[in-house]
Amino acid sequence: MEINTILTPVLAEKLVVLKDNIKRFPKVSIAFSGGVDSTLLLQVAVSVLGDAVLPITVNGAMLPKSEFAEAQALAKAIGAIPLVLEADVFALENFVKNPTDRCYHCKKFIFTQIKDAALANGYEVILDGSNLDDMKDYRPGIKALGELGVFSPLKESGLTKQDIRDLSAYYGLPTATKPAMACLATRIPTNTPITPAALAAIEAGEDFLKSLGLSQYRLRLLGDTAKIECDPDDFTTIIDNRLALIDTLKNLGIKSITLDLAGYNCGNMNG
The missing domain is CATH 3.30.70 (Alpha-Beta Plaits)
Incomplete structure (x- = not known):
């Protein structure tokens, strides 16, 4: 991916902090959906750690087939080959019943599989694309990430959704203008x-x-x-x-x- 825009001093500093947060680890696995956030995270992680990055994509009925295909193509363009896990979310009672905390149960279910796969492949650190703006919305799934020890470097680096889109444009990522997606x-x-x-x-x-x-x-x-x-x-x-x-x-x-x-x-x- 080519870098094709100029960063403001504030955003440039946030990018330095993001890279430093990723450099804390010798190798990382990334929960990769192909969305705006996880794509930028994968791009920066690969630029910092090279091939010591394992993207993990969970495929299931909650993810549109077109999104899954786009995610695979994006990862390849960035220079990483995702590990794909198949998840049967209909085997999860609290997904099917759809209670108010469904997202918590679903995230716990999915990220447990991601963590198990990461550890099985020798990756002890799991990153996800949560950002600062996610803290303002109703997102019960974030609790599950904390329980499983998932690290969110975009959030920890103070990046908002707009920051992530601006950095995506800086890296020439097609997701810079991609509409927001959700399960x-x-x-x-x-x-x-x-x-x-x-x-x-x-x-x-x-x-x-x-x-x-x-x-x-x-x-x-x-x-x-x-x-x-x-x-x-x-x-x-x-x-x-x-x-x-x-x-x-x-x-x-x-x-x-x-x-x-x-x-x-x-x-x-x-x-």
Whole structure:
């Protein structure tokens, strides 16, 4: 990846701190999803530690297939080959039941597998891409990371989400402008059971929205009703393609499709 932008003095200093935080360890494993945060973390770690970095990607129904494929390509471009673990999240009762602390149970389940795989391959240090802004949102999964001893160097280095996007642009990473992503289960209201069919419908619907070139979007599933959230600037695109969208979703068993006039809002299903 080429470096193609100039850093501000403040951001340059944060990058120095980030590199120093990673240099504390002779080798590290990284929970790598291919999202904005973990991609920057992998890039910087490889620049500091070279091949002493093992990215670990957990693949399962909660991760869109397109995201998994993009993650593999990104890691290869950075110069690292991920270890891929398959996770059956439907074997986890507290994932299926979808309680308010589902994310805690799911993170504990997934990161336990990551930790076991890292240790089995000789990596005692596990890093993740949590950042400073994550502390402002409702994220019960962060508790699980602490319990398992996962280190979050982006957060510890004082990096916000915007800092991470700016550094990603500095390194020439395609994720610099990538829309925020989250587990597909976040599209389902708390205490509504999560099923394979529900996640498949959400994934297919969001793949269609992605194909339209939307800047940011979510397809929330409320029973047999799909609620689309997107930037208000993209409302016209939704309306122009509504017939194809209706066909796509109704073929998946969705009976009603709505457009949220309030637009996209991160965390709408929290609590």
